[in-house]
Amino acid sequence: MEVQEIVTGGTLHGLVSIGELSRLTGVAVRTIRFYCDSGIVESTRTTGGHRMFDKGTAVDRLLLVRRLRALGVGLVAIAAVLTGEQSMAEALAAERAAVDVELGALAWRRASLRAIENATPAERATRLELLAEVSDGGSAHDSVVTFWRRILTPMPSDMFEDFRSMNVPDPLRDPTPEQVVGYAELVALVAEPRFAAVVSQQLWRPGPTPIRDKVGLLSGVAEACGMAESQIHEGRAPCSGRALDRFVDAHATARGERDTPGFRERLRVGLHDNDPRTQRYWRLTSEITGATITVGAGQLWLYNALDRSTGGPVSR
Structure with missing residues (x-):
């Protein structure tokens, strides 16, 4: 048995009193009584009402309990190990x-x-x-x-x-x-109560046409951010290209529309991408993680590219 092998590698025999068990294991008598009442150690009673213990089983168990307790393992976990409900490694x-x-x-x-x-x-x-x-x-x-x-x-x-x-x-x-x-x-x-609304506005771009496929939109936007990553990393100014086209297409497809000049103009209306709170959030995230580019940085670059492609001012 795993418990016995860990403690002694063998078995002792005979019955011992609670005092003798305390001497053999170094566990206080009052603690042994508590373990008996908790079901950790089994005992029998003499006709005079004294507790008696199987020497081999009780010594093995008490030595194991004492050593695990010294490591800070709780009695519930120890009991689970003793009953086989949990392995020693798991505990x-x-x-x-x-x-x-x-x-x-x-x-x-x-x-x-x-x-x-x-x-x-x-x-x-x-x-x-x-x-x-x-x-x-x-x-x-x-x-x-x-x-x-x-x-x-x-x-x-x-x-x-x-x-x-x-x-x-x-x-x-x-x-x-x-x-x-x-x-x-x-x-x-x-x-902040209003921060969730600002981030949702930035992410979902609510407009006259409802979004039919939010999961598809999220996947497409993530792909567009990945396509723009190298340009952002190189410090290139926001511009038209495959990344922006994929970004706009993701929004259009999610709404059952097509990428047209009119759709791009509607998509850029009411931008919240330069809200100082969202910029602060992504700046802090980058500082904590050490990441040079975040989803927020990708979205900001793409929205700035959208501004430029529709003739609007480029956000800074």
């Missing part, structure tokens, strides 16, 4: 994952304290208010993911996961003070 992996979460929260807290400590007097009150709303990197990440799930409601899970991996910063293992401030600002942005 240890779960405990390690929990430790990773705790370490991440501590790293976030340390960086937050440094961010406030190192702030100028003028910055300190703002940073304190901002960081007090975000307890750790995991909750910050969840807030941003939840925001995008609402915006991208029809997107299939695999497409959403691709979007999330590229455009939502992962929880930071060892963040810098600047990164926690930036992430906390992202959380504050997505919490």
Whole structure:
């Protein structure tokens, strides 16, 4: 049996009292009683009501429990290992994952304290208010993911996961003070009541013709952003070309229309792409992740190209 082999590699024999069991294992008598009441260790009673234990089984179990408890493994997990409901490897992996979460929260807290400590007097009150709303990197990440799930409601899970991996910063293992401030600002942005409406306007381009195929639109826009990536990376000015054509075609097809000069003009009306909040969101995302190009940068470049192609002013 896995449990026995880990502890002793063999079996002892006979019955022992609770005091003798305590001496053999180094586990306090009161703790052994608690383990008995919890079902961790089995015992029998003498006619006088004293607990007696099978020496081999009880010693093996108590030594295993003591060693796992020393590593911080909880009694529920230990009980599952002893009954065979969970393997030793599974229990240890779960405990390690929990430790990773705790370490991440501590790293976030340390960086937050440094961010406030190192702030100028003028910055300190703002940073304190901002960081007090975000307890750790995991909750910050969840807030941003939840925001995008609402915006991208029809997107299939695999497409959403691709979007999330590229455009939502992962929880930071060892963040810098600047990164926690930036992430906390992202959380504050997505919490603004009007921000979701601005982002939806930028993404869906609502107009006189309703969108019939949102998933197809998202896929087409993503493809257009990918086609424009090299031009953005090279610092080229927004211009007409295959990327813009694919972008407009995605919007037209999703509405059951054709790419015409009139459609392009309607598509550019009421742009929110230069809203400072959306630009700030994508700038912060780029700074946190280290990515040089984001979906936001791609969309902005394409909308600027659309402005130029329809004779409008090029956004800056």
